[in-house]
Amino acid sequence: MSKYPRITHVIYDLDGLLLDTEIFYSKVDCALVSRYGKILDEVVKSKIAGMKAQDVARILVETLELPVTPQIYLEERQELLLELFPQALPLPGAVRLTKHLHEHGIPQAIASSSVRRSFERKITNHRDWFALFDCIVLGDDPDVKQGKPAPDTFALAAERLKAKPENCLVFEDAPAGVESARAAGMSVVAIANPNFDRHLYQNANYVLNSLTEFEPQLWHLPPFKP
Numbered sequence: 001m002s003k004y005p006r007i008t009h010v011i012y013d014l015d016g017l018l019l020d021t022e023i024f025y026s027k028v029d030c031a032l033v034s035r036y037g038k039i040l041d042e043v044v045k046s047k048i049a050g051m052k053a054q055d056v057a058r059i060l061v062e063t064l065e066l067p068v069t070p071q072i073y074l075e076e077r078q079e080l081l082l083e084l085f086p087q088a089l090p091l092p093g094a095v096r097l098t099k100h101l102h103e104h105g106i107p108q109a110i111a112s113s114s115v116r117r118s119f120e121r122k123i124t125n126h127r128d129w130f131a132l133f134d135c136i137v138l139g140d141d142p143d144v145k146q147g148k149p150a151p152d153t154f155a156l157a158a159e160r161l162k163a164k165p166e167n168c169l170v171f172e173d174a175p176a177g178v179e180s181a182r183a184a185g186m187s188v189v190a191i192a193n194p195n196f197d198r199h200l201y202q203n204a205n206y207v208l209n210s211l212t213e214f215e216p217q218l219w220h221l222p223p224f225k226p
Contacts, residue, residue, distance in 0.1 A: 050174025093211030
């Protein structure tokens with residue numbers, strides 16, 4: 001008998017979970033802060049992971065004492081990122097899991113801090129895949145009042161799926177996302193970033209190194225075929 005709750009709906013983060021985009025954010029942020037003689041370490045990276053772009057810009061400018069306004073940093077950052085996003089590739093296990101659950105009629109959603117313009121660039125070469133999702137909630141949705149780690153993004157996804165929070169399973173790679181999902185009353189499987197302190201994922205129900213390790217049957221979901 002499984003020790004985990006019966007799951008009827010699944011919600012995913014996007015960046016660093018389904019698509020390998022975190023490398024783009026790291027590359028751009030490191031390049032931008034280095035212009036001002038600053039270094040972006042893993043502690044700061046773990047703090048901003050999964051947050052809305054406006055919050056990232058504010059935190060970096062304040063924490064690293066950058067001689068620019070958050071708005072200027074945000075604009076420079078976005079311009080560089082938009083050039084890179086179409087190169088994004090699926091992370092291991094992402095396509096297999098989402099297609100498997102879709103084939104078995106499990107409703108799925110994306111709950112991301114990305115704004116619509118960025119999201120569309122990221123899925124440029126993956127539109128058929130992303131058409132499988134029943135609901136997509138993004139960071140610039142007018143109904144998302146506060147970004148992660150506040151619960152708004154995941155709570156809105158569950159509402160639009162017409163799902164009870166306790167029956168939703170969230171997949172996240174960012175500590176802020178884990179906190180967001182837990183605050184929304186949902187179970188969370190964390191796909192740990194190997195560069196982050198494992199302690200940051202302590203509130204997740206389960207921690208894995210990759211989506212390839214996930215066993216659906218533990219959550220009363222249809223198992224993969226042998």
